[in-house]
Amino acid sequence: MTQTAVRAxxxxxxxxxxxxxxxxxxxxxxxxxxxxxxxxAAQSLAVVLFSLxxxxxxxxxxxxxxxxxxxxxxxxxxxxxxxxxxxxxxxxAGATAAGVxxxxxxxxxxxxxxxTTRPGDMxxxxxxMRAPDALVIPVVVVMxxxxxxxxxxxxxxxxxxxxxxxxGGMALARRPLRSLEYILVPLLMNAANVARDLTVAGLARGxxxxxxxxxMVELRMHAVDWLAVALSLAPLAVAAVTG
Amino acid sequence: xxxxxxxxxxxxTFAYSGEGAALRxxxxxxxxxxxxxxxxxxxxxKTTVTRLxxxxxxxxxxxxxxGHACTGGLEAGRAPLESYxxxxxxxxxxxxxxxxxxxxxxxxxxxxENAGMPAPRIRERVRQVAARFGIDDxxxxxxxxxSGGQQQRLAVASAAVLEPAxxxxxxxxxxxxxxxxxxxxxxxxxxxxxxxxxxxxEHRLAWCTDLVDRYCVFGGGELLGTYTAREFEAxxxxxxxxxxxxxxxxxxxxxxxxxxxxxxxxxGGAPVxxxxxxxxxxxxxxxxxxxxxxxxxxxxxxxxxxxxxIVGIMGHNGAGKSTFARTLCGLQAPLAGTIELDGEPAHTSxxxxxxxxxxxxVHYQLFAESVRAEVMLETVQRGGGxxxxxxxxxxxxxxxxxxxxxxxxxRHPMSLSGGQKQxxxxxxxxxxxxxxxxxxxxxxxxxxxxxMQVGALLRALADRGVAVLVITHDxxxxxxxxxRIIALD
Numbered sequence: 061m062t063q064t065a066v067r068a069x070x071x072x073x074x075x076x077x078x079x080x081x082x083x084x085x086x087x088x089x090x091x092x093x094x095x096x097x098x099x100x101a102a103q104s105l106a107v108v109l110f111s112l113x114x115x116x117x118x119x120x121x122x123x124x125x126x127x128x129x130x131x132x133x134x135x136x137x138x139x140x141x142x143x144x145x146x147x148x149x150x151x152x153a154g155a156t157a158a159g160v161x162x163x164x165x166x167x168x169x170x171x172x173x174x175x176t177t178r179p180g181d182m183x184x185x186x187x188x189m190r191a192p193d194a195l196v197i198p199v200v201v202v203m204x205x206x207x208x209x210x211x212x213x214x215x216x217x218x219x220x221x222x223x224x225x226x227x228g229g230m231a232l233a234r235r236p237l238r239s240l241e242y243i244l245v246p247l248l249m250n251a252a253n254v255a256r257d258l259t260v261a262g263l264a265r266g267x268x269x270x271x272x273x274x275x276m277v278e279l280r281m282h283a284v285d286w287l288a289v290a291l292s293l294a295p296l297a298v299a300a301v302t303g
Numbered sequence: 304x305x306x307x308x309x310x311x312x313x314x315x316t317f318a319y320s321g322e323g324a325a326l327r328x329x330x331x332x333x334x335x336x337x338x339x340x341x342x343x344x345x346x347x348x349k350t351t352v353t354r355l356x357x358x359x360x361x362x363x364x365x366x367x368x369x370g371h372a373c374t375g376g377l378e379a380g381r382a383p384l385e386s387y388x389x390x391x392x393x394x395x396x397x398x399x400x401x402x403x404x405x406x407x408x409x410x411x412x413x414x415x416e417n418a419g420m421p422a423p424r425i426r427e428r429v430r431q432v433a434a435r436f437g438i439d440d441x442x443x444x445x446x447x448x449x450s451g452g453q454q455q456r457l458a459v460a461s462a463a464v465l466e467p468a469x470x471x472x473x474x475x476x477x478x479x480x481x482x483x484x485x486x487x488x489x490x491x492x493x494x495x496x497x498x499x500x501x502x503x504x505e506h507r508l509a510w511c512t513d514l515v516d517r518y519c520v521f522g523g524g525e526l527l528g529t530y531t532a533r534e535f536e537a538x539x540x541x542x543x544x545x546x547x548x549x550x551x552x553x554x555x556x557x558x559x560x561x562x563x564x565x566x567x568x569x570x571g572g573a574p575v576x577x578x579x580x581x582x583x584x585x586x587x588x589x590x591x592x593x594x595x596x597x598x599x600x601x602x603x604x605x606x607x608x609x610x611x612x613i614v615g616i617m618g619h620n621g622a623g624k625s626t627f628a629r630t631l632c633g634l635q636a637p638l639a640g641t642i643e644l645d646g647e648p649a650h651t652s653x654x655x656x657x658x659x660x661x662x663x664x665v666h667y668q669l670f671a672e673s674v675r676a677e678v679m680l681e682t683v684q685r686g687g688g689x690x691x692x693x694x695x696x697x698x699x700x701x702x703x704x705x706x707x708x709x710x711x712x713x714r715h716p717m718s719l720s721g722g723q724k725q726x727x728x729x730x731x732x733x734x735x736x737x738x739x740x741x742x743x744x745x746x747x748x749x750x751x752x753x754x755m756q757v758g759a760l761l762r763a764l765a766d767r768g769v770a771v772l773v774i775t776h777d778x779x780x781x782x783x784x785x786x787r788i789i790a791l792d
Contacts, residue, residue, distance in 0.1 A: 178406060178409075179404055179405045179406060179409060180404065180406060180408070180409040180412070183409075200403065200404065203405055204402075204403060204404065204405055206405075207405065207445070207447040208447065211447065212667065215662065215664070215667045216667050216668075218629070218632075218634045218660075219660065219662065219667055219668035220670075221634065221655055222632060222634070222655055222658060222659060222660055222668075223668075223670075223680065223681060223731070223735075224656070224681050224684070224735075225684070241670070242670045245670065246666055246667050246668075246669065246670065249666050249717050250664070250666060250667065253400070253666070254399075254400045257395065257397060257400035257401060258400060258401070258403060259363075260359060260363060260395065260401075261393075261395060261400070261401035261402070261403060262403055263359065263362075263363055263384060263385075264357060264359065264387070264388065264391075264392075264393035264395075264462070265388060265403065265413055265414045265417060265461065265462075266385060266387075266388025266389070266414050266417035266418055266465075267403070267413075267417055268385055268417075269385040269386075269388060269417050269418065269419075270385060271418075271419045272419055273416050273417050273419060274415075274416050274419050274420055274421060274422060274425065275416055275422060276408075276409070276412035276415070276416060276422055276425040276426060276429070277422070278422045
């Protein structure tokens with residue numbers, strides 16, 4: 061391996077790097093939990109468990125944020141249950157908090173999936189699971205587009221500002237349709253251009269060539285990955301016991 | 304060296320589906336270790352030749368082909384497009400839209416993975432290609448964080464990772480500064496030394512004259528002539544200019560740039576913009592959005608910019624030109640120092656109000672549903688009486704006529720050509736009565752005639768009393784049209 065790669069690998073040692081397939085298993089469990097409308101015990105266990113890859117995978121801030129959001133939501137739900145007799149409209153806050161709470165395991169697992177997985181590993185994992193190219197290529201493209209969209213959005217907001225359309229969230233809230241049009245149209249136009257160029261670049265690099273594509277990264281499920289899969293099943297067990 | 308041609312285009316005529324012939328009766332060949340440069344104005348057919356060689360036409364860009372285009376044993380129109388990747392490496396104009404992966408090392412591995420190489424060999428190849436081109440420092444990085452020059456070097460390395468016999472580059476230097484072009488030159492020299500047949504379609508010629516074996520001059524879809532490097536250099540300069548070509552040697556332009564860099568402000572009157580002790584850059588944002596010290600900062604020498612002047616801002620990729628421009632436009636606050644507008648220290652909002660920016664990607668700044676509506680956008684937004692609107696409409700039509708956009712006034716801005724979009728952005732600036740206009744690389748990828756057109760447009764803009772600032776890598780634009788240069792190196 062080259063020096064830079066070695067340095068990068070060293071920077072990663074000491075932090076937890078799960079196999080993407082283990083994280084996919086977590087995401088799957090999170091989705092099942094949402095369908096089952098599980099109780100608070102299973103739900104909170106799931107949120108804590110699924111934030112572990114973030115907390116120990118170099119994205120501690122993101123993990124802490126997810127836990128904090130969950131904590132606030134729980135508090136809102138609890139507080140509104142206490143005060144609902146006097147203030148009936150608190151039902152709305154309580155119901156919203158409960159609804160978002162139900163999605164938190166999914167959001168946390170999804171965040172862990174995308175924030176701590178390098179695109180190359182993701183592609184390799186999908187290929188190892190024999191996912192078809194029709195699935196692999198869109199995932200690559202989405203991961204490629206994410207940073208670009210943030211960059212594009214910033215440029216568009218800057219040019220709007222120079223045209224005299226100032227104000228951030230307020231303007232957006234006051235005239236949502238117009239703001240959406242002014243931001244979305246250039247964003248989509250640019251995405252279409254990029255997609256056109258990317259297609260050509262991909263073809264020129266042999267994308268879609270006959271024969272099985274390989275992967276530079278070789279992934280193996282280690283003991284820790286199997287442990288993670290086993291642990292991620294725990295909320296399901298709790299849900300089964302508590303009903 | 305091998306005497307047989309690796310690329311052969313014989314009597315080729317090609318028309319894209321639904322269009323007239325883009326190429327007529329073109330014949331050329333390239334042998335191993337040869338570099339052939341395709342030159343000519345925009346739309347002359349040189350890009351189409353590169354596509355015949357790398358199989359994208361008619362494989363991806365469909366059309367009718369007569370004649371034979373043969374590359375390393377693959378015949379265009381017969382061989383499947385996928386089989387070209389092992390034989391031809393391709394590099395395109397825009398470094399931002401030709402990488403497929405988010406990480407640089409993945410990008411280098413991408414062609415190998417598609418070719419089905421086993422993992423250890425891919426890692427070996429990636430290591431080799433990085434060493435061969437001296438780009439170890441670019442490995443394992445987020446590509447979006449690399450500069451345009453670095454991205455383009457990565458694109459060349461990725462195109463060369465399968466060790467193809469032929470390399471095709473379509474305007475590879477359009478977005479590059481001088482230093483990046485020099486590095487690209489080194490990569491091309493290495494490829495040539497290894498016996499790769501190289502075809503480059505280019506407007507900017509000066510960066511690799513020493514490597515070129517033959518020049519093929521195109522015009523209107525036809526091959527006007529093929530010249531050896533020596534013959535081509537011996538041609539009178541006026542002849543090359545008439546073909547719409549850029550200069551072979553930019554040393555004269557550079558000398559002129561150096562001369563005007565030392566020029567003091569000649570104009571009388573008060574400056575529109577002045578900077579005093581300015582330091583631009585950005586800070587890393589902490590979790591609670593508190594500053595954590597500057598990640599990037601650059602001191603800017605004190606400058607005064609006058610109305611009616613064209614001021615070039617030059618410097619290498621990453622020298623802080625764009626950051627400086629954004630700061631002038633009030634899009635970000637300076638780290639230190641002040642910017643004065645008409646002699647008064649100005650806040651960001653005042654600067655935004657007085658500034659117009661013509662971005663390199665103009666389509667980020669066009670929002671309306673027609674050209675006329677685009678120019679009228681702010682006026683309509685402000686509202687006002689019937690009389691006011693009518694006056695604004697008359698002014699808008701006059702501006703459109705002046706900028707040669709009147710015939711397309713009812714079209715959607717996105718349907719315009721690149722040059723028209725650029726002029727529309729300038730029309731918007733003029734309509735808004737802006738005090739100064741900043742243009743970011745307005746001539747990248749343009750042939751000589753279009754570059755001169757943009758220059759004339761800048762002059763017309765300045766003659767209205769607007770201060771014009773132009774960020775550019777284009778030595779020819781700077782030498783011909785700028786009154787002063789701010790060098791940020």
